Amino acid sequence: MKKILAFLMILGFASSSCEPDDICDPTTPTTPRMKIEFYNIKIPSQLKDVDNLKVIGEGMTEGVVLNPTATGNSKYLANGNTILLPLNTEADLVKYTFILNFDNDNPLLVHEDNLEFNYKRVNSYVSRACGFKTTFDLNEDEPFILSDSTPSDPLWIKRVLVEQNNISSENETIIKIYF
């Protein structure tokens, strides 16, 4: 009988075990960001690093965190050849200002261009812990609008290519920017 009692107790504790599926695993694919790669306009097959690129959404005061490992203001600055841009889960468009050589001492090197992305949103179920995710489909017509900033300066972005319209993973390149 003691054995049975012990068994019952063990079962009781086992059933109370903390619920590990309550916390969304960060490796679970949820709402993705849009992956942008930068290429050399002179050698189009070659990836090219940007210099102190800062990206700010329209109406936002702070830039997008492009370098999460850095501290202070440098976390908003990208110096690699890829960035991940978040899209708005509550609107069908985002408008970003791309500032190259942000805060450079030489104002002639600082270039500002605007890129607007138009898309459709789809909400789909992930899991109990992660709830739903939003995936995006860039519009077939006019997926993006490239425009110059005000005051006008020469466009630093020479060409934009849509590699893929469906944004469901952060591993796939969606946009290629040539400069």
Added chain:
Amino acid sequence: MRQSLKYTFSFFFFLSLFFAKAQEKAATASPPPEIIVKGANGNTKKEKSPEKKLETVIDTVKPKTDRYGLILGVDVFRIARSFYDSDYKGIAFVGDYRLTKKYYAYGEVGSEEVTVDDPLLNTTTKGAYLKVGFNYNAYTNWLDMENLITIGVRYGFSTFNERLNTYSIYNPHPYYGQTSATESGKSYDGLTASWLEVSPGINVKVFNNIYVGFSLQLKVLVTNTEPNGFESLFIPGFNRTYDGNFGAGFNYTVSYFIPIYKKKVIAAKPTTKK
């Protein structure tokens, strides 16, 4: 859920005390049958004295019969929870029909309506379930005790519908702010699930024919028709679903034993004599 588990445990500790007492009782109760048995043995010699005759009459009647019938109960925890938990409405009836000395046929029917409020999802599941199986009583009762310490195996089937009340978008990089919960109200009907469960439990006769019982259930899903583009987060009778197919639950029942017939246990008695 956490609260219910707290009660589960307090009930467990209460039970552990009860077990100890039951055992002690059994120990003190054990000598009398031996004495009686000895008396029964010697009754051929002492038949002449009229006083002993009376004794033998009592002896032969008392330990020889087992009562067979139906133990019909209701899950009082579910009824109680229906009162204090506004997110829960449920009822369950359980029945044990004694087949042989040790085996009982088991049946359970119930109905549940549960609103599950997860951090990102809020769903309401409503449905009914049926469980059939058997219980094996591992407890050796002394004299006229009729307690049960059982291990049971059941198959459960549930039919239900699930309504998604609200959901939230999980966005690990909320540059534009975290989306608030979205109203949905989408209903997923005609869902079914079935599962196997193993259930250890006890059922103690507290007085007359009234039983108080507690059983735990460990379950594994066999079939589950998942709603299209969603998931069954709660299955009536099975409880909350976890990653993987496992689940757990418990019953806390108060039952009434309806005796149907008595069976003499003559076969068992000679073995104890010899």
